[in-house]
Amino acid sequence: MEKKRRIVPLLIIGLSPVLFMGTILLSISYGAKDIEPAVIQEAFFHYDSSNVDHAVIMTARLPRALGAVMVGAFLAVSGALMQGMTRNYLASPSIMGVTDGSAFVVTLCMVFAPGMASSTMILYSMLGSALGAAIVFGFGSLLRNGLSPVRLAIIGTVIGTFLSSLSSAVASYFEVSQTISFWYNARLHQLSMDLLLLGLPAGIIGLLLAIAAARSITILALGDEMSTNLGQRPVLLKTVTMISVIFLTGTAVALVGKIGFVGLLIPHITRFIVGVDYKWVIPCTGIIGGFFLGMSDLLSRLINYPFETPIGVVTSVLGVPFFLYLIRTRGGKSHV
Template identity: 40%
Template sequence: MISTNPFRIGGIAAGLLLVLVLIWASIIFGLTDVSSRMVIDSIYRFDQSNEHIIIRDSRIPRAFIAAAVGASLAVAGTIMQGLTKNPLASPSIFGINAGASFFVVLGISFFGVASLNAFTWLAFTGAALAAAVVYICGSMGRDGLTPIRLTLAGAAVAALFSSLTQGMLTLDERALDQVLFWLAGSIEGRDLELLLAVLPYLAAGLLFALLMGRQMNVLAMGEDLATGLGQRTVFVKLFGAVIVVLLAGGSVAVAGPIGFVGIIIPHIARWLVGIDYRWVIPYSAILGALLLLAADIGARYIIMPAEVPVGVMTAAIGAPFFVWIARRGINE
């Protein structure tokens, strides 16, 4: 564990440098090999060659989308785990990704939605609805809101929205062709315009999350103590929910429902820097970007010349981790 602030700052600097290295690697490595010189030339001396087109239209957007989505999903999972005190909480497990995906597919299937802004707002709406349903269902009963109730409610809501999505796709082959690869969680073929459409929301969510670190620390001491210290816990939870919707909804709009990033990364960040959310949140953002960048690079080589959706890669990495966390017990 990194226990002193100078080392934590150094860790952030090293992490950011490694993110830049992996972004550069993501641009260079793939089915079409390109050199560093080609990347520089494509930016400053674009000649419309096949390599330059691949770099500018595919590789560069893909690398930055992977970094942005990975950071956003990791921070969303960190906020969710902190608010619910549930180590299994994440946008995928609690049905938020599934809700966002359902609304996007609904818009494509029944309303012919094709614009990027519409995708974004549909994803936000679905994410917010799923979060509200999970919270309401998890709060029902005599014992009120508990980690196990939240987990069960999240699993039920995720299954419901996933089933509805699959049902719509069986009735509309056109929508199936459009979104099948996207539903697996993929950043292949995404252009920079799509990232720019949601970047303000992702940036706002990340910034608000960084500013919320102190409030998360107070809330972690217990709701009664936090209230006694003057914290408006209801406001903190609602603000945290808005952050999760911004980050998870924006990520789904860009890359589809990529799972397990929000589960894995918060635990690694807490293992590295402890339980202080002023450090856990920025470390989660950096580690999330690193994970998705590395997973996307690896996805290009598994079945080359074809590619594995990056969501499949994160699931392969995250499923054993999820089982390990579950076996430890969510009430620890």
């Protein structure tokens, strides 16, 4: 039985290079103009800067494809960590105020320090993630049963909406609404290789922390008391987990703006496929999340071809019904 449980996650991990390569190649191939596979091969191995198709592939479509896969993995792992740490089926960066906190601080940076370096912006985005999470969990701890799944989700939604509205108000007052709007609506099309390379180290740190904490989160999901009895230090583990979430979500928001429901949807799909052992859940969630957002980005370009649909619309169409389903079926239960 144990062997069977290992086969599926090992298969997903083993096939991940094929999944990612396939997703990236499809993303590069299709857009406002379809590009033949032979041209893509030439761009990679015999790049000609004077060739328009080569320039589009290397400076626009490749960074976009890589960014979608990378951000999808970051957000999905963040959601899995939050659900495991809080034992809450409804937890995710977009619902628990983490994403909106990051977006709020980035908005302030864009208004008051428009010339800020991208690397510094990523740092402030992480601080915003920490701020959003602190406000939500702070309010939850002050209210009776405030840390229960449904109430925490409601608090997170209210705080997130408040921070988002505050961001819009600041942007309107300083007359930068259009700039902020472009950024909020997932700026995958604006990604460059330089920006991805700036965000990659922080994302890798977040993923390494997540992998290091994975085995312990499986036990933590049984409850703080059980975790302590088994020799763990729940407070330290939760701190490490939240640092990982802050690194991953802060980097994702700084790179592409707000994309909702990836962190809610993908961890549930992953646990359904591989089980509840976070040793497997964390890496498989990252793989499936990267594949999901990469394909969602491709779908956003094909739904209303040749025009683009915001990728947030695609993820919301899938995520909102699933969120309502979770509230109906598991809203009052803890994640165990």
